[in-house]
Amino acid sequence: MPGTKHQVPSTKTVAIIGLGLIGGSLALSLRQRGLAQQFVGVEHSAEHARRALELGLVDAIETDLTAAVRWADLVVVAVPMDAMLTVLPAVLDAVESHQVVFDVGSTKGALLAAVAGHPRRGRFVAVHPMAGTEYSGPDAAIQGLFDGKTVVLCDTERSDADAVATVTTLFQALPMRLLYLDAAAHDLHTAYVSHISHITSFALALTVLEKEKEEQRIFDLAGGGFASTVRLAKSSPAMWVPIFRQNRLNVLDVLDEHLHQLQHLRELLAREDYDGLTEQIQQANHIRKIIP
Amino acid sequence: MPGTKHQVPSTKTVAIIGLGLIGGSLALSLRQRGLAQQFVGVEHSAEHARRALELGLVDAIETDLTAAVRWADLVVVAVPMDAMLTVLPAVLDAVESHQVVFDVGSTKGALLAAVAGHPRRGRFVAVHPMAGTEYSGPDAAIQGLFDGKTVVLCDTERSDADAVATVTTLFQALPMRLLYLDAAAHDLHTAYVSHISHITSFALALTVLEKEKEEQRIFDLAGGGFASTVRLAKSSPAMWVPIFRQNRLNVLDVLDEHLHQLQHLRELLAREDYDGLTEQIQQANHIRKIIP
Known part of the structure; x- marks a missing residue:
């Protein structure tokens, strides 16, 4: 197991895959709390990518997913649930053993089945922050969206202990209330x-x-x-x-x-x-x- | 027709029949805007009457409906719609030709039918302020509840012109947006x-x-x-x-x-x-x- 990573601030560089309401708000909140220093975004809409830069959600846009993932200490996958089923495995393909990945998806059963046998499954923590608004896209991102809300961590026994510790520490510091459930529940x-x-x-x-x-x-x-x-x-x-x-x-x-x-x-x-x-x-x- | 009453402030004394969310909030708002000076309340719950006094919603409680109505320039009937069908006719029985009465009820057809033949029908204006919260009782009363919201006036051709003018002036000054509809619409x-x-x-x-x-x-x-x-x-x-x-x-x-x-x-x-x-x-x- 790599060295413990649960000191705050523990994460220097974050790749956010999907710069919408949740990905964008998370970038703003992590930066504002001093929980991470540098942010790169991956976003398939050129217009959203441009706005995310203008709004200062991320410091740079990277068009190559693998390059963005390799650069980061922490990778956040914040795409809609249909894209999630292909993007998360692609992220795990690129991840190395010192990196941590989490998603922010609203459903878990299908996603966890999709990565169940992945060799890097342990680097991934399944996360659902119970916060949002009716708006979407980078312009919908707001700082403080997650403050005091609940975040659910699923099937943490399938993740490496240090990855769970990193994610736990990060969300506790936002601050959010942590809840542990299995994916079916x-x-x-x-x-x-x-x-x-x-x-x-x-x-x-x-x-x-x-x-x-x-x-x-x-x-x-x-x-x-x-x-x-x-x-x-x-x-x-x-x-x-x-x-x-x-x-x-x-x-x-x-x-x-x-x-x-x-x-x-x-x-x-x-x-x-x-x-x-x-x-x-x-x-x-x-x-x-x-x-x- | 009595002298025009649509100068602001036009109303000195107000009787509020029913000291719940709407009646209480209206008393607070009329007082704060300087649209009326003295408030007497009629409230069948002794506990609500006591709280309305403590909260300063009204200056006095009157147990006799007729006495309260006779004392006031303006009478507001703010009881639930079932009680409204008997309380409004009783109020009109006590009203004289210089006074103005309005309700704040959420339905209009049955109520307007109940007072259609009343000799004082002209003194009554049917009013529905489109504002509220999920709470009830005097403790739910809040100042500013009506600010900028819509108020519907119904079947105003059945009311005396001066009564409509008084009510119109009052709600414009809260301020609310006025909308005229017939009861069925x-x-x-x-x-x-x-x-x-x-x-x-x-x-x-x-x-x-x-x-x-x-x-x-x-x-x-x-x-x-x-x-x-x-x-x-x-x-x-x-x-x-x-x-x-x-x-x-x-x-x-x-x-x-x-x-x-x-x-x-x-x-x-x-x-x-x-x-x-x-x-x-x-x-x-x-x-x-x-x-x-």
């Missing part, structure tokens, strides 16, 4: 708590756009409540379709429960069972105790 | 833009509470996305059941469309039609242009 819980919110928000936007033909009325009448429930519907399909695809069975399962709950509320209202409706809303209010 | 559009958001949020909370048995996991994994979509599920049944009841047909109609949209997304995912899912999400993204 991660995909199940995130379907329940995160992915379903996006499905309901997309469906709500489609509903309102279908029913309310006068767009000016939506604008006029949208209070804070509507705005907050429909906010996630601004999220990009390029990010979310691959997530739904890779977590399809869990998402379908929670979506069926959601349809069942909505049907139940509909039936109570249709048959004018207002006591039943009150009881269901009181039940829903229980979320107050969990999300203050 | 109001109830239709608010079902589309506001009421459905609450139904989806209640159903989302019920879904997550049903599927996710480990409450600590919800707390750990809830990012900003989940928190914002589930926020409205904290809203009280005492406020919302009467709204759903009085706007039942419109709410059922938009709820059926929402179920249809969700079923469609489910089918696309179930049959792995990712191009179709992408197309639907791009369609939902159109909400960006309306809600910036």
Whole structure:
């Protein structure tokens, strides 16, 4: 095992593969906290690469993935989940035994299966910072996005101890709250708590756009409540379709429960069972105790 | 017609019937803007009445509705929609021809029908400020809740011109953006833009509470996305059941469309039609242009 790397600041050079909301925000946060000194970006959109440089997210752009990986102490893979399945193995192909790689992907099962037999699997730590906004691309990057949020580390027993230590130290210093889950539990819980919110928000936007033909009325009448429930519907399909695809069975399962709950509320209202409706809303209010 | 009352400040004394989130916030805002000087509250919960006094929402509590109404230049009725159907006629019974009354209710059809033949109908202006939070009671009252939001005035041709002028001047000075709709259009559009958001949020909370048995996991994994979509599920049944009841047909109609949209997304995912899912999400993204 290489020497311990969990002193802060432990990392000098970072390659960020994918300069969108998460990759860009992570670069800003690591730099601002003094956790890394030099940043190189790899980004397949020339326009995004140009903006990332302008915004100071990275110090340089490298078009050759292997060159960028070889240069860095730490490699962050922050591409959409479909690209992740090919980019992460390519990164691991280039990595040497002193380097550390982590992803920031929203699903884990398919990704961890894709790299399970890789000779450099131990250098990779599976990471999911539970933070984001409805915006995407380098212009969406914001410093402080991760402060105080939860970061999930998955199947850490498959990673080398020093790689886990490096990643742990880094996220503790951001600071984030660390949570350890296996990949299957991660995909199940995130379907329940995160992915379903996006499905309901997309469906709500489609509903309102279908029913309310006068767009000016939506604008006029949208209070804070509507705005907050429909906010996630601004999220990009390029990010979310691959997530739904890779977590399809869990998402379908929670979506069926959601349809069942909505049907139940509909039936109570249709048959004018207002006591039943009150009881269901009181039940829903229980979320107050969990999300203050 | 009495003398014009649309100079600001035009109102000296205000009776607030119902000292919850909206009534309390309105008292705070009118006072802070210098739009009224003295406030008396009528509140059937002794505990809420005591808190409203402690918080300085009103200067005095009056237990006799008629006495409070007779004392005031302006009467604001801010009780839940079920109570509204009996409290507003009682207020109009006590009102004299120089006074102005407005409600702040979320539905209008049933309420305007309930007072259509009242001899003092002209003194009443139907008002819906499109602002709120998921909290209720006097402790939820906040100054500035209405700033820059939309306020809907309904069926103003049924109100005396001077009463409409007084209310218009008051809300313009808060300041709010005024929108004039008939009651039927109001109830239709608010079902589309506001009421459905609450139904989806209640159903989302019920879904997550049903599927996710480990409450600590919800707390750990809830990012900003989940928190914002589930926020409205904290809203009280005492406020919302009467709204759903009085706007039942419109709410059922938009709820059926929402179920249809969700079923469609489910089918696309179930049959792995990712191009179709992408197309639907791009369609939902159109909400960006309306809600910036």
